Amino acid sequence: MRRQLGADEWIAGARALHGGITAEMRRLTICTRDGGTRDLVLRTYVDAECAEDRLDREARALTDLTGTGVPAPRLVAVDPTAAHGEYPSLLMTHLEGRTVLDEVGVEARVPLLARQLVAIHALRPAARPREYVTRTTADTVVVPRCADAAVWVAAVDVIRRPPPLSAGSFLHRDFQPGNVLFDVPPTWPADARITGVVDWAAASWGPADLDVAHCSTNLALLHGPAWGPRFAEAYEEAGGVLAAAASERLSWQVRDALACSEEVRQVSQPWREAGRPDLTTPVVEGRLDTYLSALMHAPGHGHLTSDVG
Incomplete structure (x- = not known):
């Protein structure tokens, strides 16, 4: 200093x-x-x-x-x-603003998050950062006690396959509400605006689906499973491009959800300290199980077959 x-x-x-x-x-x-x-x-x-x-x-x-x-x-x-x-x-x-994890105003913040992520992915630095790394494997997944075992078995099978090949983008690699700062008028949360994006320690080069899947998982755990797919929709509405094949999108979504299974206690405690005492470890685990089940049962995916469920 x-x-x-x-x-x-x-x-x-x-x-x-x-x-x-x-x-x-x-x-x-x-x-x-x-x-x-x-x-x-x-x-x-x-x-x-x-x-x-x-x-x-x-x-x-x-x-x-x-x-x-x-x-x-x-x-x-x-x-x-x-x-x-x-x-x-x-x-x-130091950037002005604060992280906002409240339920109030999430409908207005999700499109802002999506547009910001599209802008990040559009960047083309003079020298590419290093390629992305995924560390989650079939052996590192932590299945919650409340989980639907058949769903998790099928999901783990998805990540046993090699990741899809796709065009690369500049990635934040931990883009989620906890790393975005907002200015929120106290009397009108709908007029929130983003003032900063922080924690670039994992910046990488790789498929845009990785960042989208990560923010989707975090929103699903913070605000309910329906907000995961909604963020992916908002990203495309903002001009973002995701993998064309549903199976490829599912691969990234499932991989991130399973990665989160290893960190539920780590992420839920800071959320509670930030003003969300309702997000106990069992609550977050339950939302993760529901979200993963929704992904695996989504029309067109066909990953839950009669031999596992």
């Missing part, structure tokens, strides 16, 4: 930001002798094996996003190997 501050600047305060799972986030207030202030955000990886990779990716993504119109933080400095501090860290500008 000392390397980034002017001679007449000092840190006047620090406040922890909630919601981060893999890193600690702090909002730092910087003051100057003439009475001016500015805010910066410090992301610190205290215990993460992939800290260097994630910080390198985020630094590159924030650089690529400068001047694009996508409301992302501006990179100030990065120390991916902890050469200048105790832990690997990244310093960036």
